[in-house]
Amino acid sequence: MEQSDNNKPEQKKTDEGTVDRRSFIKAAAATGAALATGAQSLNAQVSGGIAAGVAEEVEIVSDGKHGSDFMMDVMKQMDFEFMTINTHSDSAGLQESVINYMGNVNPELITGLHEEVCVAMGHGYFKIEGKPLAALIYGSVGLQHAAMAVYSAFCDRVPVYILLGNQRNNPNSRSVQDAPAMVRDFTKWDDSPLTLDHFAKSAVRAYSVAMTTPTMPVVLSVDKKLQEMIVPKGEKLRIPKYTPNAPPAGDPNAVRELAKMLVDAEFPVLGVERAARSQAGLEYIVELAELLQAGVVDTIQRMNFPSRHPLLQEPGIFRQADLVLALEMPMLSHTRLKEGAKLASISSFDLFTRSNYWHFGNYQESDFSIAADVEATLPSLIEEVRRQLPRSKRSAVRVRGEKFAEINRQNRERDKAFAANGWNTSPLNTARVAAELWEQIKHKDWSLVSRSDGMSDWAWKLWDFNKYYHHIGQSGSVGVGYSNPASVGAALANRKHGRLCINLQNDGDFMFLPSTLWTAAHHKIPMLTVMHNNRAYNQEIMLISRMAALRDRDVSRCTIGSEINNPAIDFAGMARSMGWYAEGPIEHPSDLPGAIKRAIAAVESGQPALLDTITHPN
Amino acid sequence: MNNKKTPWLIFNLVTLLLLTGIQVVQAQTAEERGKQAIVTYMCYGCHGFTADGGQTDVAPRINVDRLSVEAMMAYTRNPGGRMPPYRTEEQIPDQALRDIYAYLKSLPPSPKWQDIPLLND
Numbered sequence: 089m090e091q092s093d094n095n096k097p098e099q100k101k102t103d104e105g106t107v108d109r110r111s112f113i114k115a116a117a118a119t120g121a122a123l124a125t126g127a128q129s130l131n132a133q134v135s136g137g138i139a140a141g142v143a144e145e146v147e148i149v150s151d152g153k154h155g156s157d158f159m160m161d162v163m164k165q166m167d168f169e170f171m172t173i174n175t176h177s178d179s180a181g182l183q184e185s186v187i188n189y190m191g192n193v194n195p196e197l198i199t200g201l202h203e204e205v206c207v208a209m210g211h212g213y214f215k216i217e218g219k220p221l222a223a224l225i226y227g228s229v230g231l232q233h234a235a236m237a238v239y240s241a242f243c244d245r246v247p248v249y250i251l252l253g254n255q256r257n258n259p260n261s262r263s264v265q266d267a268p269a270m271v272r273d274f275t276k277w278d279d280s281p282l283t284l285d286h287f288a289k290s291a292v293r294a295y296s297v298a299m300t301t302p303t304m305p306v307v308l309s310v311d312k313k314l315q316e317m318i319v320p321k322g323e324k325l326r327i328p329k330y331t332p333n334a335p336p337a338g339d340p341n342a343v344r345e346l347a348k349m350l351v352d353a354e355f356p357v358l359g360v361e362r363a364a365r366s367q368a369g370l371e372y373i374v375e376l377a378e379l380l381q382a383g384v385v386d387t388i389q390r391m392n393f394p395s396r397h398p399l400l401q402e403p404g405i406f407r408q409a410d411l412v413l414a415l416e417m418p419m420l421s422h423t424r425l426k427e428g429a430k431l432a433s434i435s436s437f438d439l440f441t442r443s444n445y446w447h448f449g450n451y452q453e454s455d456f457s458i459a460a461d462v463e464a465t466l467p468s469l470i471e472e473v474r475r476q477l478p479r480s481k482r483s484a485v486r487v488r489g490e491k492f493a494e495i496n497r498q499n500r501e502r503d504k505a506f507a508a509n510g511w512n513t514s515p516l517n518t519a520r521v522a523a524e525l526w527e528q529i530k531h532k533d534w535s536l537v538s539r540s541d542g543m544s545d546w547a548w549k550l551w552d553f554n555k556y557y558h559h560i561g562q563s564g565s566v567g568v569g570y571s572n573p574a575s576v577g578a579a580l581a582n583r584k585h586g587r588l589c590i591n592l593q594n595d596g597d598f599m600f601l602p603s604t605l606w607t608a609a610h611h612k613i614p615m616l617t618v619m620h621n622n623r624a625y626n627q628e629i630m631l632i633s634r635m636a637a638l639r640d641r642d643v644s645r646c647t648i649g650s651e652i653n654n655p656a657i658d659f660a661g662m663a664r665s666m667g668w669y670a671e672g673p674i675e676h677p678s679d680l681p682g683a684i685k686r687a688i689a690a691v692e693s694g695q696p697a698l699l700d701t702i703t704h705p706n
Numbered sequence: 707m708n709n710k711k712t713p714w715l716i717f718n719l720v721t722l723l724l725l726t727g728i729q730v731v732q733a734q735t736a737e738e739r740g741k742q743a744i745v746t747y748m749c750y751g752c753h754g755f756t757a758d759g760g761q762t763d764v765a766p767r768i769n770v771d772r773l774s775v776e777a778m779m780a781y782t783r784n785p786g787g788r789m790p791p792y793r794t795e796e797q798i799p800d801q802a803l804r805d806i807y808a809y810l811k812s813l814p815p816s817p818k819w820q821d822i823p824l825l826n827d
C-alpha cells in the first residue's frame with residue numbers, strides 16, 4: 089500500500105530553491121486529491137472488480153449473508169487498519185463479523201477500556217497516518233463517555249469514523265431514539281440507516297464527508313437488528329462507488345491577487361495553525377516562506393514548520409508586519425497587528441462549521457480572504473509569487489530574511505539562557521528533562537506523540553522538529569484527558585514505521601483515562617511516556633492563587649481542589665501493574681540519563697515504558 | 707508514685723517540650739524557612755520551587771543578584787504585569803519575604819547555557 093501521507097510528491101528541483109515550473113504544476117495537481125483525502129490508500133486497497141483511481145460500484149448476491157458481514161464488505165473499501173472498540177451487546181453482530189468474517193485484519197480490533205479512549209486514539213492516529221480509524225462504541229452510554237474526545241477531534245479538524253451500536257425496536261436504558269444527536273453539535277455528519285442498502289450509501293458518504301476539507305468526525309448509528317438480519321438468498325446488495333473529493337483549492341484570480349499582496353509587502357509574516365496536513369504541506373510552507381523570506385509564526389496545531397528554521401518567529405512579530413497571511417488560522421485578529429497592516433487569510437473554516445459550541449472564537453476581520461484548503465492552494469500561490477517577484481526586490485527580500493534570522497537567533501539564545509536557570513535543581517527542571525531526552529533520541533527516528541505545549545514548550549524549543557511525523561500538534565479543544573489516549577493512537581500509527589514515540593504526559597491529563605496504559609500494553613504499542621508530574625492541576629492553581637491575591641485573601645490555601653497529592657500517585661507502580669516497564673519517582677537530574685536509556689531499551693524491545701519524573705510546576 | 711507531684715511533673719514536661727519545640731523552630735535557618743515559604747505562599751506555582759522562572763511567558767526568574775530584598779518586597783506588595791499582588795501582611799508576612807530572599811541567595815548559581823553541552827547541540 090502506498091502511504092498517502094507524509095510523502096512529498098516528486099518535485100524536480102532545477103537548482104537551489106527553484107522548481108521546474110511544469111513539473112511543479114503537475115506535481116501540485118497530482119497531490120491535490122490524493123493527499124487531501126487519503127484517497128490513494130483507499131483506492132489502492134479496493135479490489136475485486138474495482139478499478140484503480142476510484143472504487144467502482146459492486147454488486148453482491150446474498151448467499152444468506154449476515155447483515156454485519158455485508159457492512160464489513162462496504163467498509164472494506166475504506167481500508168480501516170484499526171477499529172477501536174468498547175464491547176457492547178448492540179454491536180455483537182459487527183464485532184463478530186470483524187473477528188471471524190474479516191479475520192480481525194483491516195480492521196484489527198483495538199480494545200479501549202473507556203469510549204473516550206476509543207475516539208481519542210482515533211484522533212492521535214489520524215494526525216500521523218492521515219486517514220481515520222473506526223471507533224465502535226455503545227450508542228447511548230458509550231457515546232456519553234466519548235463525547236469530549238469527539239469534540240476535541242471536531243475542534244482539531246480530525247476525522248474519526250464513529251459507529252454506534254443501538255437497538256431501536258426495544259426501548260431500554262441503553263437504547264436511544266436519535267443516538268448521534270448527542271454529538272451533532274460537534275460532528276460534521278451523521279445518519280441512522282434503516283436498511284442495509286441505506287447503510288451502504290451512508291457508510292460511503294460518511295467517509296467522503298469526513299475526509300473532505302474541512303475534515304471532521306462523522307457518526308453512523310448501526311441498528312442491532314440490521315447487523316443481525318440474514319439477507320435472503322439471491323437478494324442483491326450494492327456497494328456504492330466511492331470517488332474521493334479533490335480538496336477545494338483557491339480561486340486562481342484570488343490566488344494571483346494574494347501573491348501580488350505578498351510580493352508588494354515590505355515585511356510579510358505567515359501565521360500558520362492547521363495549515364499542513366502532510367509532509368508536502370510542511371515543505372510548501374517552507375518554500376513559500378523562503379521564497380518571500382517571510383517570518384513564520386506557528387501555533388503548532390499541526391507540524392507546519394521546522395522548529396529550528398531561522399524564519400520561525402514569535403507572535404510579537406505580528407506587530408512589525410505590514411501584511412500577515414493567516415494560513416488556516418481563523419482566529420488571528422487585527423488587534424494583534426500594527427495599525428494599517430493588512431490581514432489576509434486562506435482558510436477552510438467557513439466551508440463548514442457548527443454554531444452551538446463557540447470553538448470558532450471571534451469573527452476574523454480580514455482584508456482579503458480565500459475559502460479553501462491551504463495545502464491544495466499553496467502550490468499555485470508559490471508559483472504565482474515566483475512569477476511576480478521582480479529581480480529588483482531580491483536584495484530587499486534577502487535583507488529582511490537576515491533580520492528575521494537574527495531575531496530568531498536571539499530568541500533561541502534567550503530560551504537557552506532560560507533553560508539553564510535551575511539546571512541542576514530537584515525536583516527536575518522541565519527544560520533539563522527535555523534536553524536529556526533529546527540527547528538520547530536525536531539520532532533515532534522519533535515522533536513526539538503528545539502535545540508540545542506542556543513542560544513550558546521545552547521540547548519544541550530544544551528539539552529539532554523538521555518532519556511532519558515529528559509532532560502531532562496540540563489538542564484542538566484544550567480539553568484535559570485528550571493527551572494520554574491520543575498519544576497511544578499516534579504511537580499505534582507510528583508502530584509499523586518503527587519510530588520511537590515520545591509522550592510528554594501531564595499528571596492531571598493522565599488521570600482522566602489511566603486505563604489507556606492497559607490498551608498500549610495489550611496491543612504491544614511501544615512508546616515512552618515521560619511524566620510532567622507536578623502533582624497538581626497547576627494551571628488552575630496559578631489562576632486560583634491569583635484570584636485570592638487580587639481579592640486580598642489567603643493565598644496559602646489555594647491548592648485546595650487543585651492538587652493531585654496526599655497521597656502522591658505512584659505512576660510507575662500503576663504502569664507496571666498494566667504491563668509497562670516503568671521507573672520512578674525520579675527527582676534528581678543525575679538519575680535521568682540512566683533511566684531514559686533503560687526506558688528506551690525497553691521501548692525498542694517492543695514494550696511501552698514510563699518514567700515518573702517529578703518536576704517543577706511548569 | 708506521689709500523686710501530688712504528678713501535676714508538677716506534667717507541667718515540667720510540657721515546659722520542656724515547649725522550650726525544645728521553640729528551640730527547634732528557632733533552629734530553623736532563614737534559608738530553610740524561605741524554602742518552605744515559597745511553597746506555603748504559592749510562589750512556586752508560577753516561579754518554580756527555586757524561583758528560577760516558570761513558563762517563560764508566565765513568571766520570570768527572581769534574580770536576587772540584581773534585586774535588593776527591599777525591591778523584591780516592594781514589588782511583591784505592588785507588582786506590575788500579571789503577577790498577583792500580595793498586598794497584606796496576612797497574605798505574606800515581611801519576614802517570610804526576607805526568608806525567601808535569604809533562601810534564593812543561598813542557592814548555588816545556575817551554570818551558563820554556553821557551559822552546558824546539552825544546550826549546545
Ligand SMILES: Cc1ncc(C[n+]2csc(CCOP(=O)(O)OP(=O)(O)O)c2C)c(N)n1
Binds near residue numbers: 566
Ligand atoms: C475536561 C477538562 N476539565 C477541566 C479543565 C480545566 N483545566 C484546564 S488546565 C487544567 C489542569 C491540567 O492539569 P495537568 O494536565 O496536570 O497540567 P498542569 O496544569 O499541571 O501543567 C484543568 C483541570 C479542562 N481544560 N478540561
Ligand SMILES: [Mg+2]
Binds near residue numbers: 596620621623625
Ligand atoms: Mg499537573
